[in-house]
Amino acid sequence: MSDGVVKVGVLGARGRVGAEVCAGVEAAADMELVAAVDAGDDIAALVEAGAEAVVDFTHPDAVMDNLEFCIDHGMHAVVGTTGFDQSRLDVLAGWLADAPGVGVLIAPNFSIGAILMMRFAAAAAPFYESVEVVELHHPTKADAPSGTARRTAELIAAARREAGLGPVPDATSTGLEGARGADVDGIRVHGLRIRGLVAHQEVILGGPGETLTIRHDSLDRASFVPGVLTGLRAIGDHPGLTVGLEHFLDLD
Numbered sequence: 001m002s003d004g005v006v007k008v009g010v011l012g013a014r015g016r017v018g019a020e021v022c023a024g025v026e027a028a029a030d031m032e033l034v035a036a037v038d039a040g041d042d043i044a045a046l047v048e049a050g051a052e053a054v055v056d057f058t059h060p061d062a063v064m065d066n067l068e069f070c071i072d073h074g075m076h077a078v079v080g081t082t083g084f085d086q087s088r089l090d091v092l093a094g095w096l097a098d099a100p101g102v103g104v105l106i107a108p109n110f111s112i113g114a115i116l117m118m119r120f121a122a123a124a125a126p127f128y129e130s131v132e133v134v135e136l137h138h139p140t141k142a143d144a145p146s147g148t149a150r151r152t153a154e155l156i157a158a159a160r161r162e163a164g165l166g167p168v169p170d171a172t173s174t175g176l177e178g179a180r181g182a183d184v185d186g187i188r189v190h191g192l193r194i195r196g197l198v199a200h201q202e203v204i205l206g207g208p209g210e211t212l213t214i215r216h217d218s219l220d221r222a223s224f225v226p227g228v229l230t231g232l233r234a235i236g237d238h239p240g241l242t243v244g245l246e247h248f249l250d251l252d
């Protein structure tokens with residue numbers, strides 16, 4: 001980074017998103033792709049290649065070991081891989097406390113539209129009695145519900161609490177288990193897995209006589225790349241743990 005060119009390593013480089021990220025880094029004038037690592041490769045290649053910042057789009061089961069390695073070796077990390085609950089974030093914060101100067105960005109979604117969708121949903125939440133989240137993805141997705149849906153539900157729940165709203169109305173009903181989706185912080189989240197889809201989400205809010213639907217569609221994984229590059233450009237100046245790309249964007 002000293003000469004203004006970030007030396008980047010990518011973990012999950014042969015995956016659906018990782019391959020797009022490699023192409024984006026190679027096309028960026030202020031970055032150099034020094035290591036492309038996938039399952040079965042030696043992660044030490046990142047150190048040997050002199051990577052300053054590492055992008056991780058791997059798997060929820062792999063990402064913590066990868067991050068421990070990166071932090072131990074003084075490399076910043078920009079992470080799209082999902083599966084981060086509070087206990088994982090606490091572990092990361094603990095590792096980072098022993099690695100001054102190292103920055104890690106965890107972003108549930110790198111697409112600008114998804115970030116705005118979450119923001120709009122949180123802004124609308126105090127005005128509606130009812131709200132549910134529906135995420136729709138390709139059937140080879142590793143996790144359910146999506147990281148974005150979890151984060152959206154948490155943001156909505158926080159906005160409702162802040163506004164003094166009670167629980168969403170829902171008669172205690174009997175029926176098939178699962179029919180009402182998952183409960184994330186009191187907000188119902190429904191996951192659909194459909195061949196042909198990429199990554200999509202609707203937030204449906206309702207009050208007396210009206211509904212508001214906020215929808216975002218990632219139609220191509222290229223939608224995640226500009227956000228990843230933004231994260232790579234910013235992470236060296238943000239030591240410690242950052243959750244959400246919105247902290248590196250000028251949205252106000």
Ligand SMILES: NC(=O)C1=CN([C@@H]2O[C@H](COP(=O)(O)OP(=O)(O)OC[C@H]3O[C@@H](n4cnc5c(N)ncnc54)[C@H](OP(=O)(O)O)[C@@H]3O)[C@@H](O)[C@H]2O)C=CC1
Pocket residue numbers: 011012013014015016017018037038039040057058059060062066079080081082083107108109110111142143224
């Ligand atoms: N935050 C965001 O904006 C986005 C996040 N994601 C998330 O990113 C993750 C990856 O998604 P996607 O690209 O679709 O998944 P893919 O399965 O297409 O790609 C993951 C790649 O990582 C490889 N891999 C697995 N373990 C390791 C490891 N320890 N080291 C290096 N490489 C490894 C896999 O190899 P193999 O197949 O052999 O296991 C595969 O090539 C998921 O958690 C997904 O939810 C996805 C899109 C956007």
Ligand SMILES: O=C(O)C1=N[C@H](C(=O)O)C[C@H](O)C1
Pocket residue numbers: 082108109137141142145146147148149198199200
């Ligand atoms: O696996 C995916 O594809 C995606 N994962 C992320 C998530 O779980 O939110 C981001 C986006 O939805 C695509």
